[in-house]
């Protein structure tokens with residue numbers, strides 16, 4: 496007897512990607528019979544180290560390792576949800592099996608538990624798939640990576656920075672490039688750089704480039720890449736290379752920040768307070784202090800995106816916000832504790848955000864590169880012209896359909 500399963504609301508193979516937040520699924524008998532059937536759903540890795548999922552009969556119940564479902568004889572659908580099993584993300588595409596037992600032979604459906612991971616701990620395969628997709632976005636310095644450069648420039652600074660919208664705006668910016676990367680290779684997620692810990696494997700010639708140490712006011716030299724690293728051919732503004740030196744020893748130290756402006760640790764960042772108006776001071780430190788722990792492009796707003804390390808740094812900024820949200824259960828955009836708006840375009844909850852809204856009249860810049868936010872096969876959120884409030888409940892606690900389809904390897908879905 497055959498069954499049909501839909502993941503993320505579709506039977507399309509491009510939707511077989513699961514983050515930590517539950518994804519809507521359904522199952523049914525493919526052809527009507529005379530009796531109901533009982534099946535048991537479970538999960539196991541398709542290969543050693545592969546991903547695993549857990550099951551939710553409904554959102555209000557805790558996750559389970561196995562789920563028994565009764566499939567009606569008439570072939571009508573039965574809904575359930577699956578989410579990544581915390582601590583067991585995938586390493587490769589389709590390395591997690593969704594298993595159905597109870598009707599004839601065991602049926603398996605390969606999926607991927609796809610979450611953003613600590614860049615320092617990626618497998619060689621994960622690292623190289625990310626580098627290759629990144630390179631494809633910026634092929635010969637003429638790809639759509641230029642849009643991301645053109646979005647994060649001086650005239651757009653008030654749209655992106657120095658206010659409560661800093662975190663939501665950058666969440667959209669990261670989602671935009673991550674979806675572009677995934678359209679090249681759906682197994683890729685943005686990795687994050689934990690700038691408050693030594694990350695010796697990131698600053699190597701086979702990853703983001705060997706990075707020379709210089710004095711606080713020293714001048715930047717070019718990061719060094721292996722000839723086999725796609726980033727060895729990185730070009731921006733017609734100029735090859737990535738200009739970046741560090742004011743610290745990247746092999747042994749966390750990013751320190753410049754003298755008098757230390758990078759807050761994760762614990763210090765979370766201790767800024769449980770109110771958004773206090774927590775969003777993290778825009779200065781650790782965020783700003785991490786940027787200026789370098790000499791070169793990444794230390795200046797209009798040039799920062801020339802260096803793709805930008806996205807690893809900002810994935811960690813976003814992760815810190817996500818962790819703060821999870822620890823404090825800050826999921827409802829309507830609460831001031833969760834987001835504190837300012838009465839200015841792009842900063843209110845229901846304001847759309849530049850450049851995805853295409854608005855080119857003051858106070859917005861007179862240009863809007865890149866077009867609308869790309870969609871995703873796994874979720875319909877946040878739409879092509881996201882509002883500030885669409886970027887907050889990224890795991891869909893308040894509104895399941897609001898989930899943005901990504902997660903982090905060290906932030907669960909379920910509250911403890």
Ligand SMILES: [Cu+2]
Pocket residue numbers: 782786809
């Ligand atoms: Cu930044």
